[in-house]
Amino acid sequence: MFFIAIGMLGVVSLGRLSVELMPEVVFPEIFIVANKSAMSPEQIEREVVMPIEEEIGKLENVVQIDSESRLANGRVTIAYEPSTDMRVAELQVNRRMSQLLPTLPEQTTLTVQRFDTSILTSAVMTLQVLGAGDLNWLRDFTEEKIRPELEAVDGVVSATPLGGQQRSIEIIVDPELLAAHQLSMNAITGAINSVNVPRAYVGRVFDANQRFPVSVSGQFEAISEVHNVVVRQDGQLTLGDIAEINYGLQERTDYSRVNGLESVSIRIQKENEGNLISIAENLLVTVERLNRQFAAEEIEITVTDDQAEIMQEALGTLQRAAVIGVFLGLGVLFLFLRSARFVGILLLAIPSSLLLTFNLMYAWDLSLNVLSLCGLALSMGMLADNGIVVMESIFKHFEAGKDAMEAARAGTADVSRAIIASTTTTVAVFIPVVFIQSEFQDIIRELALAITFPLMASLLVALTLVPMLGARTLSRASLRPLGTGRLLEMYTVVLKANLRHRVRLAVAVAVALLATLIAAFFLMLQQQSLTEESGFTIYISLDEGATLDATDAAVIKVEQVVSELEDVETFTTSVQEAQGSVNITLVDRADYPDR
Structure with missing residues (x-):
């Protein structure tokens, strides 16, 4: 029994058991990068870095604080106890920095960073959204119709669209009203950042036989919320009282293309404890349903990268090895x-x-x-x-x-x-x-x-x-x-x-x-000749500081060469400042035996 x-x-x-490519490695460190132009290292240390260190010293589980001051920027490294929940620690640091920013010199920017491998281990798949409409319209369609459906899949934490120009909110502050109320731009940005918190996964909640991912989000959902941001408590002065707020388009920061045609890509990440294979299967079902649902709008969603395939292949290899090994061993035992x-x-x-x-x-x-x-x-x-x-x-x-x-x-x-x-x-x-x-x-x-x-x-x-x-x-x-x-x-x-x-x-x-040894060598050569690579990736890197347009021009030249290759089935392109990549999928030789 x-x-x-x-x-x-x-x-x-x-x-x-959660299924993932690699175990998550969390480094118990958080970095704060401060930038303020036209300030010497001494000024950066005295007016920016030291106030940050003083504020960080009030946090729990901090074992060491290191800082470095340079011309126009500074860096503070916070080391925590190994058992610290770094997601919660990052939220606490962000809150402290939002409160500190209004007291720092004007036009100072603070960036809080935490490095771990969750970005790599939580990646599930990449999708490409193709359509006949304008690219910006396709981006809005993806944000409004496709993204919510994907994030509703159990275990999915985020579905991030890339490509096109994202809608943004333009805030034009009246300098006279700003001076009349004795406010600074740092106070305005601090007030906005304190209530506009990006979505962040913090863990799971269990209820009976179910589990629910928990994410913290405080991002604006309507322009009226931006109008109502309180910039000064006394008198309830709001942002709408001193600024003109309108919709606009963000400056373009990336390009995404499929076979040379611009598209919108979606990078999907799962909760860290989620089962990679089951989440990917549910996503594929959702993609098929969305393709049927949006067929009338001429929208097509394709999968260009599926991490679950690698894991399924590894599991299949282990299962085959286990079965073969067990039966071979039992056969030898029976022989004796x-x-x-x-x-x-x-x-x-x-x-x-x-x-x-x-x-x-x-x-x-x-x-x-x-x-x-x-x-x-x-x-x-x-x-x-x-x-x-x-x-x-x-x-x-x-x-x-x-x-x-x-x-x-x-x-x-x-x-x-x-x-x-x-x-x-x-x-x-x-x-x-x-x-x-x-x-x-x-x-x-x-x-x-x-x-x-x-x-x-x-x-x-x-x-x-x-x-x-x-x-x-x-x-x-x-x-x-x-x-x-x-x-x-x-x-x-x-x-x-x-x-x-x-x-x-x-x-x-x-x-x-x-x-x-000779037989093994020729066997390896034979296997290599019979093994067909399904694809490969070309990485393009330019000198630091290269603009997005300059990088895109270089990548387009690579795309032109790739498009002329006979054995290329599809190729997807991703371009950012100073770097780009072209992911190439080759045709299956079994489908074209004459090649």
Whole structure:
């Protein structure tokens, strides 16, 4: 009953494990970059950096504050305790800086940055929106009709449109009214930033069998909200009283194209704990529904990048390797032991160890990613080792005439100390790795625990489940002599013959080794020639300071060359200041065998 319960829980745990490409690495640091033109390093330190340091010193969990002052800019680095929730810490720093900004010199800008790998690990897919209308209209259509549908998918945190010119709100402050009310532009920008907070994911809330992502957002939704921003508490002076506020278009900061035609792209990110594969599947269903829904408007949404495909391929490779390895191992065991019951017991022991491993991974908040899959793959070959040793010992006692129960007890007792010592020795190598304090401890921890958990699970199964199954399944009627006698006789004859001709044996081994290396080399060449790349990316980089238009002109030249290539199916382009990329998808050779 215990292992039945463990197995059922293992299935549930496997379904709840988050699936992502790489484990998230969070650096317990936040950076504040301050810019103020025409100020010397001494002025930056005295008038900007020192007030920031004083304000940051009031926050909790801060262990160190470093600062650097240069001509016209300064940088403050805040180091936190490793256990600090950095999302909450970033919100606190943003709030403090919004309150501090009005007291700093005019035209000072503050930027709060936090670096972690969540931007990389939370990426799900990239979509391209194509339509017959004006590009700016297509951007507005994407913002109003497509984006809400995508963000409504369970597990999706944000769907960010790129391309075209986004609508913006232009605020033209009357300088005379500003002076009359004794206000500065810093006070105006501080008041706006304090109530216009970008959407940020902060965690999850659980309710019964459901989970809900929690995001904090305070962005403006209507122009009337901008009019009502309070810029001075006494007298309730609002922004609309001293400024003219209208809709406009933001300055263009990027270009997005498909096959040379301008489009709107959407970058979708998931919650950090979300299952990459299930979220991607739900998104694909939503994309198909939206394509049918907006067909009349001649809107088409295509998928240009799907991170779930990489993860599915990795999972499929692990599953195939596990199945092939298990059956090969069991086949070899059956060849030597000639006992279907023996092999059947080990066939149950391996999945039992895996299901127990999934329980441990879920309890330790691990995820299925490339590193944990590598760890599982490395430990897969060792899952049956302990069970084989125990079962062989039980079989030996059973052949000696003991009944099944006594053979299980005596056989397990004979080897228990040996397999415990062997397993704990291997585990002991990885235990210190788990407790390493480093910025990359999460990566090391995932790999170490993914190897350690299966070994511990296989030890428990070998000492409990395997003897129990052996005691209940072994019988005299099913007892057959082990198939090792004839093999030992053959081995003895071959060994004696080789020992009489040692030089010939050494030459034969060397020739066999050389032939194996040559065969492996040609096999690798053959596989490389048969392997077809599905696509590649061209990165374009210009000197720092290059304008968007200059960068786009360089990228267009690359697009012209790519468009003339015969084997290119589609290519998508992304352009920003001083950098751009062209992602090329090649035609499938299977569809065009004559090429």
